[in-house]
Amino acid sequence: MTELSITLLTDNPADDAAIERLVARTFGPGRFARTAYRLREGNPHRRDLSFTAYIGTMLVGSVRLTPIVIGEVPALLLGPLTVEPPFRSHGIGRRLVERSLEAAKADGARLVLLVGDEPYYGRMGFKRVPHGQVQLPGPVDPARVLVCALDETPLDAVRGAVRKGFAVAEPLQVRA
16 A cells, blocks of 8 residues: 655645535534534634645645633643545544644643544543533533543543633642
8 A cells, every 4th residue: 555645734724615615525514513513613723733634735634623611621622623535544634633632732731622432532542531520512422522631630630511712720629
């Protein structure tokens, strides 16, 4: 199998229309009803922490990170992650996620939350949030609520309502 030459670039406004078309093809009109979409709607993603994947001049993938708050802890919501169907078995999604996590960590982010498949995202450091520990603004399968700590934040400190934007970070009160 030939190795694809993939270029990862920081999210650029010039790519917005192409990314939206890719997301529409991947997730369809039902994406607007998803709980994660509610957190992204009207809540601009961080372009500096979001990336696109190109093969030559063709955009083949995208991942975005959007500011959220879990309880009172600033965090980021990963998604949508999307890759053109013919290129899904080439590690592009994983490379996009890993690059976003690296950038988020370098920026001082503590947590990245997503709603997704644990077998896929677990390979990149995501762990299932214990049922009832976080409350999202809509229905979601609790087995699909995953978090990746980018620092020493313990999983039991990830608790509370998930909402849009950043709050002022309070020191974590970790139970002994």
